[in-house]
Amino acid sequence: MKGGRVVKRSRQVNCDKRSYSNEIQSHKHDFGQFLFPLQGSLEINTNQQEVKLTTEHCFYLPPTLTHGFHSKERNEFLILDLPDLFLLRDTESMYIKMDEQWSSIRFLLLEEVRHNKNESAALRDLARYVTHKLKTSTPPSIDYIHNHYKESISLDTLAEIEKYHPTYYSTWFKQKTGKSPKRYITDLRLAEAKQLLMSTTWNITSISEEIGFENSSSFTRWFVKWEGITPQNYRMINNG
Template identity: 65%
Template sequence: MERVNQVICEKRSYSREFKSHQHDFGQLLFPLQGSLEIQTKGQEIILNSDYCFYLPPQFDHNYRSMDRNEFLILDIPIQYLPDNTSSMYMQLDKQWTSIRYLLLEEAKSQENKASLVDLTRYVTNKLHLSNTPSIDYIHKHFKESIKLETLAKIEHYHPVYYSAWFKKRTGKSPKDYISELRLKEAKHLLISTVWSITKISEELGFENSSSFTRWFVRCEEIAPQKYRNLNNG
């Protein structure tokens, strides 16, 4: 029980045989050498040194490593975690690379538990606020047609499970999330530019201005030109 309530940061290696379990705590995995196969309900990933992966509490998973391996593991007691965290597959950008370095230093020293706890609180806040690769993809490509299968593949999910995961993560369906981004951009373009409705509809990936207008009215209950006139005084 004491281990469950303790922040633990250490290096671990894994065997070639598949093992299956769940934790009473959250766990963040950083590959240092080799890779790890992880299977969850609806998701299969090969975790390598370009990514890190977060497993929430009470989350069934199978895992094994087929090569020489070493991982930096952070076990996070539930009292440090936001409510209802979901699994997260994240690319190691500069921030996550810096976090890995700091955690490695903590794993080496094991002297100042308070600093590890402070770092863990920072990590859990970043987990709560960070976008995953598929959400980053949406933000970069929301003006284009995005298939659910494309998003699911980015996260290594089956499309049905991806939709459930996405809603737990964001509170919205992928379709509604993308529509909100498009609507926000449409409003911005209507107010901040003198572009024609046709040009704006093209910019946002609509087939024509009529389909854009119908969509805008459905979302806002007002025509785009009328919205522009009202908000431009």
């Protein structure tokens, strides 16, 4: 997405409630911005993502990212603008599930908006905490992989979790992890298989079922492909 006006802000943290119209607009900021939905939804588009933001998620927009946005329904959002001095370098957009911690952050920000019209020390502390959360949060698709790597996972499923276009997702993932999604999932399954081979007396059939294979033959072929040795020999060598 190209073009769009540049929205500039002071070096202060800003937090307030905003609503958006059905008119499609496009701009970019010289600051980072968190959007916390309170009511309704907002459609956001960048070159890599198409997001319909509802109350189940929040969304982070980094500085200089051009984005289009509009809403087709009545809406209200809590917006937190973060100046550069609060941000890490090379931050990227992030689509985040509103879990208990993020819901608590939204509540505290709302309390600050309700009681303080100007920037307060508490708001600056909250801004720093939000920045820390952004730094330490695991991207949701990677979190999904760690919870479902024993199952069949498609690239389209992972891209949809991040709201990235599938053609962009693989590039983003490799930049993030140093591996392709397929290799990342394979390494998790291999690590689990090796751990079970070395630390349990389970037979090969049980191990293959545990990490998501239909039968021991397909598991053995897969293991040999990636390790160059059968599971039985791997167990024998590593167990002495």
